[in-house]
Structure formats: C-alpha cells, structure tokens
Amino acid sequence: MDQLIVALDVDTAAEARALADALRGAVGAFKIGSRLFTSHGPNIVEQLVARGDRVFLDLKFHDIPNTVAGAVAAATRLGVWMVNVHAAGGTAMMRAAIDAARDEATRRSTRPPLVIAVTMLTSLGESNLAEVGFAGSMNQGVERLARLAHTAGLDGVVASPQEIALIRRSCGQPFTIVTPGIRAADEDRGDQTRTMSAAEALSEGATYLVVGRPIIAAPDPRKAAERIAAATGTQPAS
Numbered sequence: 001m002d003q004l005i006v007a008l009d010v011d012t013a014a015e016a017r018a019l020a021d022a023l024r025g026a027v028g029a030f031k032i033g034s035r036l037f038t039s040h041g042p043n044i045v046e047q048l049v050a051r052g053d054r055v056f057l058d059l060k061f062h063d064i065p066n067t068v069a070g071a072v073a074a075a076t077r078l079g080v081w082m083v084n085v086h087a088a089g090g091t092a093m094m095r096a097a098i099d100a101a102r103d104e105a106t107r108r109s110t111r112p113p114l115v116i117a118v119t120m121l122t123s124l125g126e127s128n129l130a131e132v133g134f135a136g137s138m139n140q141g142v143e144r145l146a147r148l149a150h151t152a153g154l155d156g157v158v159a160s161p162q163e164i165a166l167i168r169r170s171c172g173q174p175f176t177i178v179t180p181g182i183r184a185a186d187e188d189r190g191d192q193t194r195t196m197s198a199a200e201a202l203s204e205g206a207t208y209l210v211v212g213r214p215i216i217a218a219p220d221p222r223k224a225a226e227r228i229a230a231a232t233g234t235q236p237a238s
C-alpha cells in the first residue's frame with residue numbers, strides 16, 4: 001500500500017534494516033525519526049535509500065532560516081523522499097526550507113524531497129496552548145499554521161486524524177496530509193488518544209498514513225501491514 005508509511009521507531013540500525021527487509025514491497029515508505037537518527041545518524045538513511053526505499057526523515061527542523069536551509073539541503077543530498085519542519089518557525093524559515101530542497105535537487109539533477117510542516121504537536125492539549133503562548137483553540141492554531149505552510153509553498157503538513165477535514169477544506173488540493181494516530185477500532189491505542197482507522201483517515205482526505213507500533217510490534221509486521229491495506233481496500237505497494 002503506497003500510502004502507508006511505517007515509523008521505524010527502534011533503537012538499532014539492525015532492527016530498522018530487518019523491519020525494512022520484512023516490509024519492503026508491502027508499504028510505501030519508512031519514517032526515520034529523532035530516536036533512530038540520534039543513535040545511528042545518516043548511515044541508516046543512506047542504507048535504506050540505497051536499497052530503493054522511500055525515506056521520510058522526521059526530524060522536525062525548527063531553527064533560523066539559514067540553518068534549516070542547510071539541514072534540508074543535507075537531507076536532499078541523502079536522497080530522502082520527504083522531510084519536515086515546524087510551521088511555527090515562520091514563513092521565512094519554511095520558504096528557506098523549500099528553496100533549499102529545490103536548489104539542492106536541481107544541483108544534483110534529482111527530484112526534491114517533499115517538504116511538509118508540523119502544525120501543532122498532537123501531544124499538546126487545549127490546556128497547554130496558553131502555556132506556550134498560543135491564543136485560541138487547537139483547531140484555530142492548526143488551521144492558521146496549515147495555511148501558513150500552504151502559503152509559504154510547502155508541499156503539505158502532518159496532521160492528527162481529527163484535523164484532516166479542516167485542513168483539506170482550508171488548503172484544498174494538491175496538498176499532502178500525512179496522518180499518524182492510526183488504530184483499528186478494537187486495537188490498543190497506546191499513548192495515542194485521538195485515533196482513527198486507516199480507512200476513515202483516507203476517507204477524511206489523508207494522503208499518507210503513518211503507522212508505528214501496530215506494525216513494528218506485531219508478531220508478523222508484514223501481515224499486519226497487509227491487514228491494514230486490506231481494510232482500506234487498497235493494493236500492496238508496487
């Protein structure tokens with residue numbers, strides 16, 4: 001299933017490689033986040049890219065524009081398929097990120113990675129917003145930051161399942177919406193509170209689904225990925 005991104009939330013490169021080997025062909029991409037990247041750096045990214053995998057580098061850059069541009073250019077040199085930044089870094093930072101991806105890709109005659117933005121971390125609740133200086137509700141904050149990302153020319157955003165419809169309404173198509181928090185109705189939610197099934201998230205307008213533990217902690221990760229694909233009525237990845 002091309003729209004399924006598997007979060008490789010493991011501690012060792014060996015575990016990440018084993019999961020990728022087990023899942024290759026059944027899913028669309030692998031997400032490498034700060035946990036694995038901090039342990040193993042760019043090597044594991046390069047290894048997966050060399051095997052032909054699409055890699056979403058989920059490091060949520062948030063810094064001054066020049067620094068973020070340098071980081072996104074470096075991610076482009078690694079050959080990642082998607083990379084992300086925090087929308088709260090502002091328009092200049094997001095423009096610097098997308099420009100860096102395109103310029104570096106042009107220099108190397110490759111395709112630029114998709115550059116998407118995190119709006120509000122889903123770990124924040126309404127009660128935390130005032131604490132960090134956000135006025136208004138969570139939905140208002142998400143909508144404002146998604147529009148900002150759209151206007152800055154980014155390719156899309158990461159959004160919780162509950163925010164997909166709102167963002168799709170305000171930002172239209174084509175705009176990539178990547179959605180974690182995917183759980184079947186009868187499945188253990190772990191620390192995810194506001195979840196949706198894969199089929200529901202796609203019908204709300206999600207472009208890609210990020211799934212971690214329901215696949216990587218399953219006794220047979222490939223079967224778990226195939227079950228999710230079957231539940232949405234989509235084909236295995238090509």
Ligand code: C5P
Binds near residue numbers: 033181182210211213
């Ligand atoms: O194991 P699970 O399916 O909950 O994993 C979801 C993945 O998506 C994790 O890598 C998590 O860090 C990431 N994520 C999230 N919520 C966000 C952004 C990213 O769960 N808002």
